[in-house]
Amino acid sequence: MGKSGNGSIAEIRMQVMWNRLISVVEEQALTLLRTAFSTSVRESGDLSAGVFDPRGQMLAQAVTGTPGHVNTMAEAVLHFMNEIPREEMFEGDTYVTNDPWKGTGHLHDITMVSPSFLNGELVAFFACTAHVVDVGGRGFGADAKSVYEEGIQIPIMKFAEKGRVNMDVVRLLRANVREPNQVVGDFYSLAACNEVGHRRLVDMMREVGLASLDDLGAFIFSRTREAMLERIAALPKGSWSNDLTTDGYDDPVRLAATVSIRDDHVEVDFTGTDPMSRWGINCPIIYSKAYACYALKCVVAPDIPNNSASLAFFTVSSPVNILNAVRPAPVALRHIFGHMVPDLVLGALAKALPGKIQAEGAGALWNIHISVRPTMLGEGRRAEVLMFNSGGMGARPGLDGLSATAFPSGVHTMPIEATEHTGPIVIWRKELRPGSGGDGEFRGGLGQIIEIAPLEGHEFDFSAMFDRVNHAARGRNGGEDGGAGVVRLDDGTRMRPKGWQHVPAGRRLIMELPGGGGYGDPARRSADSRAEDETRGYLMENDR
Structure with a gap:
């Protein structure tokens, strides 16, 4: 009885810390919302924020934000870790990119990742994304013929090292965008957003005596996996297909998807979708995947937290096409077809779950x-x-x-x-x-x-x-x-x-x-x- 009671208290304690973690990332996101220079971020909440463990697995996301940003960010952090070796990560660092294939799908979204240290040990990463008003080039539109025309490309690099901002990056930005004050201001807001998350996390860990997030992460992921397996087990098994026609640019574009529900996961395949376009309406797979997973989650498990464990139950594949565009395709308006992906996926699920979609x-x-x-x-x-x-x-x-x-x-x-x-x-x-x-x-x-x-x-x-x-x-x-x-x-x-x-x-x-x-x-x-x-x-x- 005593052992069972202690176990229950331990679980309650973990649940409280999980809730604290969510409040940390929510304050992180609200910092960006309050300090952003661009109207689209400040007034519309076109952003995301989240906390990741040292292995790059998303532990928690802020409620404030968009699925396209949050779910791409879950994959983007791993790209940052691959590009910047652990021995080159220091306290006070902030890393940045707008690479469409390693970030959120187009150049207008700036993603920043910051390592979080406690007593000299790496305990987490904070990441955030926001859409800036301009990145130069042809501007925000479909008219470019390649990503090189669409604006300045920022490879994964350091925006700040040991708390010192890389002013060469700032000068390059100012020389390439039409609204330099707004854009540079948003870069600093993104960096501040991650800094607030770091401070709140470290305060929480010191308060409750945590040296790492390992036990809390194991608790979060194990509970999430159990709940997801239960939901998927209750679904009908099989494969269902759907297609829809969109306006395209010059000609209509057909989107197609097959959703397959297996015993322990759900697959989405975009085979049958039209080829890449010569216009900037193409969508990198990282963004198509983000919205496919969002649609599945809305149906399968809307009340289960969105983290690396829940997203791991969904796999998305596609040959090269307009929903899996490859470099150097123009991708500025990737959101148009990305936002159509949920209707595409939900149409297939409607055949599996009639009367519910x-x-x-x-x-x-x-x-x-x-x-x-x-x-x-x-x-x-x-x-x-x-x-x-x-x-x-x-x-x-x-x-x-x-x-x-x-x-x-x-x-x-x-x-x-x-x-x-x-x-x-x-x-x-x-x-x-x-x-x-x-x-x-x-x-x-x-x-x-x-x-x-x-x-x-x-x-x-x-x-x-x-x-x-x-x-x-x-x-x-x-x-x-x-x-x-x-x-x-x-x-x-x-x-x-x-x-x-x-x-x-x-x-x-x-x-x-x-x-x-x-x-x-x-x-x-x-x-x-x-x-x-x-x-x-x-x-x-x-x-x-």
């Missing part, structure tokens, strides 16, 4: 990068403005889809006041788009209508990074498709869903974001739900 949604964020300039030289100001926008989620079995919600990326909506503050533009309208949610027993989420114009005396070019303009989100189980997206000027001129384009002075850019697909037979939607849709203005006039 949501309909397709808008998927990819409708990011827009705006380069504003005065029409008369010297009579205005230039600025680079990055804005994230969300369409509607697919309807769920038993629930309507969420409107204007960033699934699967999870970033926050950017306040229009914060966006207008970054450059000479006006956002005249930002509201839900009536009629964009697919009809069904459960309605798809609505997209948005966003209207943007340059301030008087200015014009702008914008990089369109949109999808589901020509291929709407599909409904499920008899639900109707969501509304397709529309990009146009206020005079009716249709714009392309991808590529750099021009908005002249005096004109307004109007974006009508796609809605999510409906779920179930529309004839079964309750009269109360339809009345509520009408009251809230969710329907088009001719649908009322």
Whole structure:
């Protein structure tokens, strides 16, 4: 009895420390959120943060952040460890890269890793990632023909050694980007983020008398493995395939996946997906894998912590194609197809688990990068403005889809006041788009209508990074498709869903974001739900 009691107390103690570890990485992420210079990080939470053991295994991640960053970071730390030998790691070091194939898939994401020492011993690594407003080159868009055109490439290297910042790196950054103060400021914010995590971890370990995280890591991973094995054992076994068509750049792109559920793991294979594109819409496998694992986790084990042990149950493979692009393919807009991967994987799982999987949604964020300039030289100001926008989620079995919600990326909506503050533009309208949610027993989420114009005396070019303009989100189980997206000027001129384009002075850019697909037979939607849709203005006039 006494032994059992001591065992229970030990387990409770470990659980408390696990919770403390999560609070450490959450404070780490919030430090970045509060100190970042770029609006996309500060206002939208386009970041990630996590703590890893000395072997590079992710112990805990912050809730704040995106799956694409967190799950790629879980693999990226191992690349840092391979590039920088242990004997060259010192207290006060911080390492950095934006290598798309060793980081998070494109050059705009900066990943920093810092070793954490206690009493001279390496006890952990802290890692964080954030999207910066500019990395030079052609800017954030699909128009480059190789990664060399897309911006400055930073191999895995030291940003700081023994607490001393490498000023050569800072000078190179300033010489290569359009917004040097914002970008360099974000580099320092990322470094501070890891430093805060290190300090909190060391404080915790000293408080509870830990010399290493070995026992806590063993506790975390063993509990996670047991829970994951139990969930996978309860799933049907077999293989199921799905495909979906996206807008692409010049031509539609087919994405394909086969999901195989085995006794003790789940496999995803992207064989059948279209070849790499000559445009910057390719996706390195590290990012495709991140979102495939996220989709699987949402279905298999949404309540089990995300760490190296849970991710180890998912394997992702692919021949070289648009979801497994190889260097030097252009990859700036890797997020578009990366964000489509969850719908692709969920479509296969819907065949394995009928009646349990949501309909397709808008998927990819409708990011827009705006380069504003005065029409008369010297009579205005230039600025680079990055804005994230969300369409509607697919309807769920038993629930309507969420409107204007960033699934699967999870970033926050950017306040229009914060966006207008970054450059000479006006956002005249930002509201839900009536009629964009697919009809069904459960309605798809609505997209948005966003209207943007340059301030008087200015014009702008914008990089369109949109999808589901020509291929709407599909409904499920008899639900109707969501509304397709529309990009146009206020005079009716249709714009392309991808590529750099021009908005002249005096004109307004109007974006009508796609809605999510409906779920179930529309004839079964309750009269109360339809009345509520009408009251809230969710329907088009001719649908009322």
